[in-house]
Amino acid sequence: MGAEIHARLNDSLPPVTVHGRTPLRAIDVTTPVPSAQVKSAILLAGLRGDGRTTVRESVATRDHTERMLRARGVPVERTDLADGAVAWTVEGGISVQAVTERVPGDVSAAAFWLVAGAIHPDAELVLHDVGVNPTRRAVIDILRAMGADIGERRSVATDDGVGEPLADLVVRSSSLRAIELGPADVAAAIDEIPVLCLAAATATGTTVIRGAGELRHKESDRIAGVAAGLRALGARIEVDGDDLRITGGGVLNGAETDSLDDHRLAMTFAIAGLVARGVTTIGRPGSAAVSYPGFFDDLERVRA
DSSP states (O other): OOOEEEEHHHHTEEEEEEEOOSSBOOOEEEOSSOOHHHHHHHHHHHTTBSSEEEEEESSOOOOHHHHHHHHTTOOOEEEEOGGGOEEEEEETTOOOOOOOOOOOBOHHHHHHHHHHHHHSSSOEEEEEEEEOOTTTTHHHHHHHHTTOEEEEEEEEOOOSSSSOOEEEEEEEOOOOBOOEEOHHHHHHTGGGHHHHHHHHHHSBSEEEEOOOGGGGGSSSOHHHHHHHHHHHTTOEEEEETTEEEEEOOSOOBOOEEEOTTOHHHHHHHHHHHHHSBSOOEEESGGGGGGTOTTHHHHHHHHHO
16 A cells, blocks of 8 residues: 555564555455454555555454444445355445544453353343444344344344444343354354354264364464363363364363453453352452453452
8 A cells, every 4th residue: 555664673673663555555455354344444544545455354353444434424335245255344434523423332342251151050140231233233233043042122223334222131040052153153243152152062962163273373273272271170171183073061170260461361260260169269360450440340249
């Protein structure tokens, strides 16, 4: 797109220095791995492009940026392609309007309480104003498919691709059953897969999760990290490349776990500690503050 970027060690490590150009060159690019963050960065840069910028992805990822832009007067064109692929296009030079908007509660943070309520034998939790964007709510629908008792009351009904829909969620103790998830399911719930692995470890039957390779490239190798932590707690998990098989129904026992400095793993193992027999210790728990600074305060309030 014309930007000049410098980094250390053959342009692979921070610090990164970016020299922008105005206008940037519009591009048509296919992302090698479905990533909402990469897509969003290119579309935002495309607003200062010299024409139409298009991002193509093999599986449609979350559309928060597209909704945000449309709510601010920027047309974002979606084109459905073959085999589930999709393309997103913006025109350069369009003005972005100011708006007043409610920011929804993060469904990825809510996911820990949804799993906690579902797997605990005596629970009822109410979560207010959670974002239920159709491209982000997969964790809710996956847990329901597993048998989770999750009620939903919409507070803002905007499923037209403009603005974010919100809902109050109520989760109660449930009897979960195994499920099979494919690459499209993983892409739709990529940040929630670690805590869904915990749900699977308590479910009846064997859950299969296929095509979870992107988890190896997050704040840690989450496939290895969640497998190691849940195994320490007594869960039965097999890893075959980028696939996981989790046989549930057993009893979790308190153990020492390591978050690998990854907020999703720290919170997953903390929720596991709610239902495990004995004491669960989480190494490097402070990483939870990356996305949820008050998590352990809320956990203590819920636990009590």
